[in-house]
Amino acid sequence: MLVFEHVDFYHKKNMPILKNIHFTIQAGEYVSIVGKNGCGKSTLAKLMNGLVLPKKGVVRFHHLETRNAAQLKEIRQRIGFIFQNPEDQFITTSVRDEIIFGLENIRLPKEEMDQRVQWASKAVDMETYLDSMPHELSGGQKQRVAIAAILAMRPQCIIFDEATSMLDPLGREQVLALMHALHQAGLTIIHITHHMDEVMQSNRVLLLDNGQICFDGHPIALFETINVRDYSLQEPIAVKIHQLANEAWSLTADWEGAIRLRWDTSSKT
Ligand SMILES: Nc1ncnc2c1ncn2[C@@H]1O[C@H](COP(=O)(O)OP(=O)(O)O)[C@@H](O)[C@H]1O
Numbered sequence: 174m175l176v177f178e179h180v181d182f183y184h185k186k187n188m189p190i191l192k193n194i195h196f197t198i199q200a201g202e203y204v205s206i207v208g209k210n211g212c213g214k215s216t217l218a219k220l221m222n223g224l225v226l227p228k229k230g231v232v233r234f235h236h237l238e239t240r241n242a243a244q245l246k247e248i249r250q251r252i253g254f255i256f257q258n259p260e261d262q263f264i265t266t267s268v269r270d271e272i273i274f275g276l277e278n279i280r281l282p283k284e285e286m287d288q289r290v291q292w293a294s295k296a297v298d299m300e301t302y303l304d305s306m307p308h309e310l311s312g313g314q315k316q317r318v319a320i321a322a323i324l325a326m327r328p329q330c331i332i333f334d335e336a337t338s339m340l341d342p343l344g345r346e347q348v349l350a351l352m353h354a355l356h357q358a359g360l361t362i363i364h365i366t367h368h369m370d371e372v373m374q375s376n377r378v379l380l381l382d383n384g385q386i387c388f389d390g391h392p393i394a395l396f397e398t399i400n401v402r403d404y405s406l407q408e409p410i411a412v413k414i415h416q417l418a419n420e421a422w423s424l425t426a427d428w429e430g431a432i433r434l435r436w437d438t439s440s441k442t
């Protein structure tokens with residue numbers, strides 16, 4: 174359970190980025206976070222695993238608080254973070270070392286490490302690439318290796334911060350399928366995205382604007398109640414087709430009305 178209690182955040186005191194953010198994400202939820210560029214989505218994500226700390230209020234993961242320095246390490250182990258650009262997160266020169274890197278930091282026995290490398294690389298379908306260089310992989314493969322490195326730490330929650338935005342359609346599809354599978358396996362998934370089609374895969378969406386959460390609910394309810402274009406976002410293709418069909422229907426209705434009118438006037442003469 175991830176809890177934000179009346180959280181304020183700013184870099185400069187008179188320029189608030191997040192104001193009085195208050196919500197709870199239950200274990201096992203799949204939550205999307207959307208909003209225009211610069212509205213504070215990444216800041217919200219960084220607050221979740223203590224990469225930045227609230228100026229006011231509290232961020233908790235179960236009984237752990239990000240403002241408690243002694244608990245931060247455990248929070249970061251339990252909440253993994255996947256960034257937009259996979260290149261940014263590689264430190265070593267092989268897929269195997271990349272997955273082992275975090276495990277060495279938590280000082281696991283070698284046998285356990287090897288088991289986790291096998292298991293995590295298999296979970297993302299990259300077990301045949303363990304000796305490859307991360308930089309030689311495709312974008313989608315790179316993100317899958319980054320996910321394997323996180324999975325090996327056995328997290329409870331993974332935050333994807335626009336993790337699909339630099340991928341080609343196939344890479345994007347593979348990463349989205351993996352996110353879905355991880356959710357099915359019981360992980361909490363937090364997905365920051367500006368692809369509204371991807372939002373439909375989640376159970377809940379938070380819309381961030383002007384430093385506040387201005388919608389919190391099911392994705393279908395979002396597109397039914399809010400014109401997402403007011404927030405510089407585009408509705409998913411399925412919703413657009415639905416709206417176009419409705420527009421076409423009302424055009425037909427007007428047309429029929431116009432014919433009836435002409436019929437009425439012509440029949441009087
Ligand atoms: N280190 C920083 N110093 C000052 N302002 C920052 C810093 N990092 C981000 N910002 C500002 O905070 C706001 C929110 O940024 P961010 O959370 O990255 O938004 P998003 O992820 O929604 O695009 C932006 O206006 C950005 O310019």
Ligand SMILES: [Mg+2]
Nearest residue numbers: 214215216335
């Ligand atoms: Mg961002």
